[in-house]
Amino acid sequence: MxxxxxxxxxxxxxxxxxxxxxxxxxxxxxxxxxxxxxxxxxxxxxxxxxxxxxxxxxxxxxxxxxxxxxxxxxxxxxxxxxxxxxxxxxxxxxxxxxxxxxxxxxxxxxxxxxxxxxxxxxxxxxxxxxxxxxxxxxxxxxxxxxxxxxxxxxxxxxxxxxxxxxxxSGDGVRQMMEWYDDGVIGKVHTVYVWTDRPVWPQGIQWPTAKAEVPKELDWNLWLGTAPYKDYVEKIVPFNWRGWWDYGTGALGDMGCHLIEPAFRVLDLQYINDVQASVGSVYVDEFKRGYFPDSCPPSSHVTMTFPETHKTKGPVTLHWMDGGIQPERPAELGANEIFGDGGNGCLLIGTKGKMMCDTYSRNPRLLPTAKTAEVKAKVKQKIARVQGGEDxxxxxxxxxxxxxxxxxxxxxxxEIAGPLTEALLMANLAIRAYDIRTSRSDGKGFNYPGRGLKLLWDKDAMKVTNLDDVNQFVKRQYRQGFNLNWS
Incomplete structure (x- = not known):
């Protein structure tokens, strides 16, 4: 090393x-x-x-x-x-x-x-x-x-x-680290992470009807770095999450909570490559398509991370949103809840599996009958945060x-930055359309990146095999709201 x-x-x-x-x-x-x-x-x-x-x-x-x-x-x-x-x-x-x-x-x-x-x-x-x-x-x-x-x-x-x-800061992720470091599930090679989000509109066209800006809201300041657009109903306080100009979709909302266990347990950092498939919507009764201003209604993104000192090879991480879930593990009982029902994280190792709920809560081994025995056997080695999550x-x-x-x-x-980069890389694959063939009316967009594996150069911070998608690595800011860094 x-x-x-x-x-x-x-x-x-x-x-x-x-x-x-x-x-x-x-x-x-x-x-x-x-x-x-x-x-x-x-x-x-x-x-x-x-x-x-x-x-x-x-x-x-x-x-x-x-x-x-x-x-x-x-x-x-x-x-x-x-x-x-x-x-x-x-x-x-x-x-x-x-x-x-x-x-x-x-x-x-x-x-x-x-x-x-x-x-x-x-x-x-x-x-x-x-x-x-x-x-x-x-x-x-x-x-x-x-x-x-x-x-x-x-x-x-x-x-x-x-x-x-x-x-x-919760006890759950520390418990998982202790189990993993003790060799309970062997070396992890595959991770599945899933969420029932979004619970706000996605996969829709930007509203055409203008709305009056509430007198209490400074719309210009709310827009901040984003391109100017007229105010539309219900974008504040929550529905902005589904629009690329402001939010980062389900990945941005839940990714930091759900991918956190894998990052912490395996010491993951920057990815090697990413690929995506997404759910489309009906543009009209005869055609399905996408609206480039809006995050899609569902997605499945596959990320590959390089080997770390805690793995024996690369790690494949699957992200699924919009209610899509991976196949239930064979070791999970028919009436046992997968994750917490809507969200979860599953780590698959060479000797076993473990999973947890949102925020790394309720960590357990599979089959779950093993959990109590191993919990009693593996000694606490990592200091807990007083108050846990709170x-x-x-x-x-x-x-x-x-x-x-x-x-x-x-x-x-130092840890949150690479974690955030990983989920934003997943969004690159989701957004990977070709600006040379895209049309301003929202029709006829070409998304070549969704048929490719995007190769990432972490030092240059760019995708090396599809330049069009690099427009989303670093965006242009509206005048007066610049990122002053050189």
Whole structure:
């Protein structure tokens, strides 16, 4: 094994398995301040960008740690922000994240980003460049190039980072790692991951009817990096996930949760190749087709990862969405639930199989009767995160207070970046149409990439055998919302 690879593995192991803290960090000893008093140096002041829905729950969880102050709130939609504004009335409110960073950067320590996918990277990079620790909802980015940039930026600016795939802090994935490292299922060669998402419209044409922009919503700021389009009904707050300009489909929504176990257990990183097949829709009563603005209603993507120090060869990972599921394992009883019913992850090794539910919950061996015996036999070797999944938030808060490199986090960009790249590579195969033969009216699109195995050069960040698809590796940003990285 090369020295460079060894260092990478050691670093990843440190991030997950240790609880190292810097001795003598506190400026004022706790006993001097009195019982129950937390020194100002032991608190994290947070600015939250995107504070409705998932952003609202993120803020609540940071605050619940007992060590975070929510000082600034930012959202383009006053309706979505209302509950957070009510919960934290002393927090100063902004609509434009650029104005927030420009005026208030000296007044907070960290930034939480929970916007639609297409604006994750520009906000996060700007925050890191301002020296702020960052917590970013999954998927980390909208594009592959952005994921690589944020991974490199976290190291350059030496800030504490965490992606919001809370299952990474759960006990389940650590249990699976211990079983695997003990040789219970041998060496994994094949992985199946599936989801019942999307639960929003996909495979549809962009609406032609214009709608009035709600007075509480700044549509220009919501669009951010994306090309300008007129507002349409119901795209906010949730249906944006099914449109390529803003979302990343079922892969972006659930991939970071469901592919996480395979990445962590096998130490996967960058893929070698990817291929895809997708479900089409009826364009009219005589013809089936696709709408290039919209993610398809279902897909099956096959990714090949190179051998790692935990495998004996390449690993094939199958992703299935839209309700498609792999064949039930023969070892699974007829009345036993496959995954959690709608979602799951199955790892197939040379000596056995194991599977889990969403967030790596409920890990079990197949046949499931083996689980209790092996669980009792294999000793715990990997430290658990206090609070498990729920502790994902407090873990980041405490690591940010301690400072870069002093406390571990479960999903730093060093790990979250390659994980995000993998699922975005899958989207490349899904989107692989030929721009030279595509028509602006949405008819007659040619998708040659769906008949090929796309070969990936991870260093050059490009597909080497179909150049047309590389347009989606790094997109063009709308003026005023650029990713300032060189």
């Amino acid at each position: 090369e020295e460079k690879e060894t260092k990478s593995i050691s670093r990843r192991s440190f991030l997950l398995n240790t609880g190292l803290a810097t001795a003598g960090f506190f400026i004022v000893p706790r006993h001097v301040l009195g019982r129950g008093f937390i020194a100002p140096s032991d608190r994290l002041t947070i600015a939250s960008i995107g504070v409705g829905g998932k952003g609202q729950s993120d803020i609540a969880n940071f605050y619940k740690s007992g060590k975070a102050d929510i000082a600034f709130l930012c959202d383009v939609d006053d309706r979505r922000a209302a509950n957070s504004v009510k919960a934290f009335p002393k927090a100063k409110y902004y609509k434009d994240w650029r104005e927030l960073l420009d005026k208030e950067a000296k007044n907070f320590d960290a930034v939480s980003v929970s916007t639609p996918d297409h604006n994750h990277a520009v906000i996060t990079l700007a925050a890191m460049q301002a020296g702020k620790h960052v917590y970013v909802q999954k998927p980390l980015t909208h594009d592959i190039y952005e994921a690589r940039v944020l991974t490199e930026a976290a190291k350059k600016y030496k800030v504490v980072t965490q992606m919001g795939n809370q299952g990474a 502790g994902h938030y407090a873990q980041w808060v405490e690591a940010a207070i301690a400072g870069y490199g002093n406390k571990p986090v479960s999903s730093p960009f």
